Structure formats: structure tokens, C-alpha cells
Amino acid sequence: MTLVAGVDSSTQSCKVVVRDTETGALVRQGRAAHPEGTEVDPEAWWTALGEAVARAGGLDDVAAVSVAAQQHGMVCLDESGNVVRKALLWNDTRSARAAVDLVDELGGPAKWAEAVGSVPVASFTVSKLRWLAEHEPDNARRTVSVCLPHDWLTWRLGGASGEIATDRGDASGTGYWSPAAGEYRTDLLQAALGSVPGLPRVLGPRESAGELRARPGGTDAAAPARGPALLAPGTGDNMAAALGVGARPGDVVVSIGTSGTAFAVAERPNADPTGAVAGFADATGRFLPLVCTLNAARVLDAAARLLGVDLDRLGELALSAPAGAGGLVCVPYLEGERTPNLPDATGSLHGLTLATSTPAHLARAAVEGMLCHLADAFDALGLDPARVLLIGGGARSEAVRRIAPAVFGRPVLVPEPGEYVADGAARQAAWLLAGGDEPPAWETGRAGRYEADAVPEIRTRYAEARHQG
Ligand SMILES: Nc1ncnc2c1ncn2[C@@H]1O[C@H](COP(=O)(O)OP(=O)(O)O)[C@@H](O)[C@H]1O
Ligand SMILES: O=C(CO)[C@@H](O)[C@H](O)COP(=O)(O)O
16 A cells, blocks of 8 residues: 655644555544734644654654645745744734835735736735735844745755745745736845745646755655655645645635635636735645635634533533524624735624623623634625535534525535545645646545525624624
8 A cells, every 4th residue: 555645734734644556545544833913933844743753653654745824925045045034824914004115015905916816915925025025124134945844844844945936826925926827926025025036946737846855844755665765745734634635616615714714616816906816826736715814713712712611511511502693793803804904803793682691691702703704705706616615623513514505605615534634645646656747546435415594694794784884
């Protein structure tokens, strides 16, 4: 049996799956937590990867490894290859002003959409680099190369020597690589940072990033008898999720992780001048229009904490309250927001009365508010998909699964709980070994279908509350 490993180095944790190349069957897996916060020393990702790999039984018997990771994070390296400062993550909003300035300087959002398929907000790497130039000029001067979390981890796995590589999917989240042209826009990088540092080479969907030379968190890998494992190009976590869940044109995937995302596989690049839809590339040579929110599964974590219950109990409470929570509405902008672009927003509760001041109503309002927010993201894509697939940690909640179709006004499919980002990375690694025009056809497991009568008042009341601020 030939094995491959897929990694998901996401915001809250690192997950590793080891799968059989032929069938895709799960052989073993492991995970480890990441530190809290919106700026993180990349070394912490390396340590967590080491722990997750150890829990997944190591990498000595795998033939290829692929790393998928949270998108956009700014990793700046000095001339010795050391990180210049902690990485600023996708959900760090300090670069919001820098994004506004960049948009103005180029002549407005439509110019950015035309140039790179997306309009920068605080999340994009290009905005973070402008922030760095303005607020930490010494660090900006010491920066000789810039890369993303998955690029950096793959480079470390390759022994931290030689060139850094990325892929189309992750490059498309920088704000200085054009998915339509397949080229860096170094003019935009120059305008943001005041210089053009070294950039990762952009690999094709099944082009190798080198060989596994280092064991994360520990000593150099002992070369197995048959030679070192290959490193796949890796990609951003949403692109890997699309691969892992087997998304095809005609599907919309809604992911409820730290971020909320709604995305679709497309044959052509897109350029939304409103900035709501980011025009990303995917991991197969296609495109991945995507809407991202800053607030998703952690809205449930926050509600559970407020109520002093665990997530299972939160779900039970939510299901025990009436649809619409008796008029109690939660607008869940707990970390500011990205779509809509309100980086300084805070969350709010509307419609509190004596009758709605119960744990059940509050739990229901949190679930419904999070789902309304995701339904707005789904609508922004402007698609009428044949299938809506719900994935991510939040989709493990029975309450979320059962309330989602009432809010979305259509049935949703929930694939078996799993690590779809890490699975997608593993599938990319298997593709690297197998060759061919398309990734290997792995069974993706059965999906549960959830249906409910639409309750349009939930979204009507949410829209009213959202506009009240
Ligand atoms: N049974 C559950 N019910 C509700 N939420 C859950 C459950 N299990 C996990 N989660 C949520 O999943 C989130 C993590 O999702 P995940 O997709 O792993 O995030 P990320 O990949 O961004 O790190 C946590 O914030 C947690 O609230
Ligand atoms: O910024 C985006 C997409 O543009 C986020 O989706 C990040 O890629 C983080 O993902 P998770 O850790 O929530 O999976």
C-alpha cells in the first residue's frame, strides 16, 4: 500500500491525515492546537505540525506530503531565512486602513478586481505589507522575501534551503498575483511595500515542491530505503477543502470553520468590483470564487461560553427554542467583519424581551445569526447550485445542520464529519504521484441530506437588525 499525508494548518489547529493512495482510505490521523491570537510566530505552526504528525504515526512510510493552510497570512523572512516578525493572520484587522488606501491609490475597487480578481481588505497579504511599511519600517527593510503559511511550512519540510514555492490557489489570496493572467503583479507589491522582495515560485497543480528533508518539530528525517517522500505544491485551506470534498462545477461549499466561507469551482476567473466575492484560483487549474466572513464557528463557541454550557448542550438548547427565537436576533460581528467590510464592527443582540431572555432563545439566536450571516455570503456568490455542501467544525453541530435549510431556504448536504482540508491536501499528494489531468477519484463518503421548510422571516429580521447596527 502506498501512503500519502495531507496537512491542514488552519487558524485554530493543525490536522494530519495519512491515506491510501489507491482508494483514499483513512489509515491514521493526528491533530494539535495552534496558539490563540491574530499574530503568530510561524515556529508555533512548525511545532504543532510536529505534534500532529507524531500523533498521526509519523511520515517515514509516506510517499508524498502536501500542506494546506490558512490563506493570506504574511510571513516575512530576512536574508538568513529567519522570520522578521510574527505572522499577521487573515483575521487580523489592523491593516484595514492600509487596504482602503491601496484601493484609493489604484483608482477604486474595480481596478483591483480587474488587476488581481479581488479587492483588498484587511485580510489580504498586500494590505498587511502596506501596514508593515507604514508601522514597522525597520521590519519592512529587513524583509527580503515574503511567503504564506503553507509556502513556509512546505519550505521547512524541504529542509529550509532552496527556493520557496507556492501554488495558484494560495498565490491568488495575496493581492499581488493575478489568477486570470497567472502572473505576479510586482507593481502592486512595490506600491504596497515600497520594494519587491523575493516571492515564491508558483507551481502548477501537480508540480513537486521538492523532497521531504526535515521532520517537523524534530531532527532531520532519516531517509527511508526507497528515498525521500515528495512534497506536493500544497495550497490554501479553502482550495484544499474543495478538493477534499470533491466539489464540482454546480456545487457551492459552505465551510463553517474559524472563518465562514462560501465558494464554488468555476471554469473561468471572476472579478467582482464590489469586493464581496474574491476571485481566487483553485488547486486543479480552475478558479474558486469565494466569499469569506470573519465570524463563523466561534460564534457558537462564544454563545456556549456565555451560557456556561458545552457545544452539544448549546445545540440542544437551540433546537428547543422556536424558529426565529421569538424575535431575538444575533448579529455576530464578534471579530469585526470582512464581508460586509466592517473591520471595527461588534456583535449585537436585538429583540430582547422577558420572553426571549432564556438560554434556549439565546442559543437559537446565535445559531440563526451565524447561519444568516453565511446565507448572505452564499447569496453574494449569485449562484443557484445543484448542491450545497456544509463542512467545517461548525457543521458537526446537529442544530446547525437542522436549522441551516430553514435559513438557506434549500436543502443542504452534510458530508460525514471529517478533515476535508487535510483530505484535499492528501488527494493533491496522491495526484502528484499518480499524474494525469485530474486528481485520483477517491470515494468521498456519504453525505446526509437535511431539509426543512424555509422560514424567510428569520432572514428578514436579521437584515433589519444588521442595518440598525
Ligand atoms: N460538535 C460541534 N458543534 C459545534 N461546533 C463545533 C463542534 N465541533 C467543533 N466545532 C467548532 O469547530 C470550530 C473549529 O472548526 P475548524 O473547521 O476545525 O476550524 P479551523 O479549520 O478554522 O481551525 C471550533 O470553533 C468549534 O466551535
Ligand atoms: O481568509 C480566508 C479565506 O479568504 C480564510 O478562510 C482563511 O483561509 C482561514 O481559514 P480557516 O482557518 O477558517 O479554515
